[in-house]
Amino acid sequence: MVLQDEKMNRREAIERLLGGSVATLLIAGGLTACRQRKSSDALQANPVTQAALHIPCIACGDCMPCPYGVDIVGCFDVWNDAADNNELPDPKKAASPHYAALTRSFLADYHNRIPLLARAGHCINCHRCEPLCPQHIQIPVFLRQMEWVEQNAENRT
Amino acid sequence: MLRTVRRTIAIVLWLLSTLSLLGIFRVAWVGRIQLVPALLAINVGILVLLAIVTLVFGRVYCSVICPMGILQDLVGWLSRRVRPAANRYSHPLWGHLTRPLILIIGIWGFVEGIHWLPALLDPWSEYGRMVTQGLYPLWLWVRDLLSGLNGPLGTWFEHEDFHTASFQASVIAAVVALFVFLTAWIWGRTFCNSLCPVGWTLSWLSRCSLFTISFDASRCDYCGRCEARCKASCLDARKLHIDPSRCVSCFDCISACDKGAIHYRFRYTRPALSGKGQAHNESRRQFLATSALFLQLPFVSRAQDIIEEGWIDEGTYYRTEQLDAEHEKRVKVYNRKGQLVVERYKPVMPPSTGNIARYLTRCTSCHLCIVHCPTHILRPSTTEYGPEGLLVPTVNFTTGFCRPECNACADVCPTGAIQTFSLSRKQRDKMGVAVFNSLTCVTATDDVDCDACVRHCPHQAITMVVRGNHKVPKVTVNRCTGCGACEFYCPALPKAIHIEGLLS
Known part of the structure; x- marks a missing residue:
């Protein structure tokens, strides 16, 4: 489908993967809201390679320090490591047998590398980091996406 | 053998x-x-x-x-x-x-x-x-x-x-x-x-x-x-x-x-010796009397609703001066750098514990729940419950919040101090109530927009209302279960939104 088209940009890939607009989905926010959403059949029929989710962070550290203590570079690093190896626990595929193993390895990696109070959930969406990024990454959006995956993973463990 | x-x-x-x-x-x-x-x-x-x-x-x-x-x-x-x-x-x-x-x-x-x-x-x-x-x-x-x-x-x-x-x-x-x-x-x-x-x-x-x-x-x-x-x-x-x-x-x-x-x-x-049989009976009676003493004590009492108490009205802001006059701040939580994180008037008890008297009576502080809490929010108390409640687990939201899909503490509690509850009950049972303090909120101190508490509330109990240049949270007390997600994710120090316990 659309996702197999290599020309699609990253934002579209994420929106497709999350089954809707990233902004609306994440602002709707809470755990319950996320859990109630149904998985898209199209996604399960056509497995996506998660390399499309790679965040183009070059770890320059210009965005840091975050005034609210989020380790932005570290979080993106964890995310990219998982995405490059196709090991992100996609909440949409929670029914699949691989999900539990992916969840465990992703959470262990994330929790071991990033201190508790520097994880993506502590982003308050103040957008102070965005103008500093030479790669023009929408940092809060990606942090929320990461938190969404993490919260879904923790819900099931 | x-x-x-x-x-x-x-x-x-x-x-x-x-x-x-x-x-x-x-x-x-x-x-x-x-x-x-x-x-x-x-x-x-x-x-x-x-x-x-x-x-x-x-x-x-x-x-x-x-x-x-x-x-x-x-x-x-x-x-x-x-x-x-x-x-x-x-x-x-x-x-x-x-x-x-x-x-x-x-x-x-x-x-x-x-x-x-x-x-x-x-x-x-x-x-x-x-x-x-x-x-x-x-x-x-x-x-x-x-x-x-x-x-x-x-x-x-x-x-x-x-x-x-x-x-x-x-x-x-x-x-x-x-x-x-x-x-x-x-x-x-x-x-x-x-x-x-x-x-x-x-x-x-x-x-x-x-x-x-x-x-x-x-x-x-x-x-x-x-x-x-x-x-x-x-x-x-x-x-x-x-x-x-x-x-x-x-x-x-x-x-x-x-x-x-x-x-x-x-x-x-x-056949036993004649004297001994009576001795057995007496000892048995003595035991039964002892155990009856245990059983007769008033264990069961109802949880008390904080709203009846009248010091937190639904949707109103938290008046610290008024509370200061009526209560003392019993619980103070500091982080590792020694900064004050939270001051509570009343300690937060684990979910489904009823009122304080019932909880303290039942709990023997074996700390099984503390070990099994996946977010490690349960800690042995020091002075929170007063001198008689030493070591009884209390809740600190410094390492996470009480996850809505978890009932590990009730699952392991051997004494029934934390009553077993279903996950659907967890969505509505209160262990505290969120209270907002606009003075320390980052919207006031840092002049930024922040929606950390709203975004993380699992029960949609917080809505945003406009105050000055920014939106600030407003707690719907009926929906709030006191899970502490808002407190944990609040970026302010000391926390601008925190959980007050339900004891009376």
Whole structure:
């Protein structure tokens, strides 16, 4: 489908993967809201390679320090490591047998590398980091996406 | 044979209880089959089962089920390996006096609401605190090491930023551990013989047990091996007499005797002496009276609703001056840098605990819930509940929040202090209520937009209202369960939104 088209940009890939607009989905926010959403059949029929989710962070550290203590570079690093190896626990595929193993390895990696109070959930969406990024990454959006995956993973463990 | 069976079951149960107290396995029934937790939970099935086991086999509870008893046996066994010369235990006469005294003190503390007194005397919670305060930090350290491993093994372990030990609890547990280890090393089961009220209570039942250890005087040559091996120091080899208040039916004496003079036999094969039958009845009556005292106490009371109290109205802002005049700030939480994180007027209790009196009465502070909480928000209290509630678990949202899909604490709680609840009840039962303080909110101090609390509220209890240039949260008290997600994710220091407990 659309996702197999290599020309699609990253934002579209994420929106497709999350089954809707990233902004609306994440602002709707809470755990319950996320859990109630149904998985898209199209996604399960056509497995996506998660390399499309790679965040183009070059770890320059210009965005840091975050005034609210989020380790932005570290979080993106964890995310990219998982995405490059196709090991992100996609909440949409929670029914699949691989999900539990992916969840465990992703959470262990994330929790071991990033201190508790520097994880993506502590982003308050103040957008102070965005103008500093030479790669023009929408940092809060990606942090929320990461938190969404993490919260879904923790819900099931 | 009997001894091997006893030792196997004991080791299995001891390992299960220790591992579940370390948070490695979640085996809830190991705690539930202990006597004091079963009494507090009014778990009739377990109580009847324990009574039947004791009435049939004697006081096997203390050598098979109770982890404290097994620990003393293990220490004694080690000590005999190391110094076999001193292999005979003696029992001081005062030991007969101390146990009833301690039982009375425990019941008095229970009735008077001095919570830590019965908690200090219950062997299961003693053992629980020893493990959770002593061994658990060690296990966390090992886990940290293991989490550094690459490959699949490393994914099973996670680095923990916080440890669950507290100073007061550690000191108390260390003193008890030192006492138990030392006395067990030198005198065998001293805690069990001279202090433990549970064993003493059970010994009244075991006096009339169906099976008992008996001597065959015709075969005995009074060599004294059985007395030397008796770990409860209850056996007098000269008089061929066993003190029923201390014997735990460990069968050590049977395996020690090479003449076959000691048997584990049906007690009532021959008609009992005329005087003894009445004594049994009296002791049974005495026991029933004691247990009735436990059962009659008013356990059950209703949870009280904070809204009735009138100091937090729905949707209104929190007036600190008014609260300052009426209450004192009992709970203060500091982070590692020593900065004040949260001040609470009332401590937060774990979910589904009812009111404070009920919670403190039921909880024996075995700290099983503390270990099993996946977000490590439960901690032993210090001054939060006042002096009588020392060591009872309280909630701090410094390491996470009470996850809406989790009921681990209620699942493991052996005493029923945290009542079992379904996950659907978790969505509406209150453990506190969120309170907003606009003075420290980042919208005021940093002049930025922030929606951390709204975004993370699992129950959509927070809405945003415009105040000045920014939007600030407004709590819908009816929806808020006090899970603490808003407090945990609040970026302000001290927290601009925090949870107030429900006690009254």
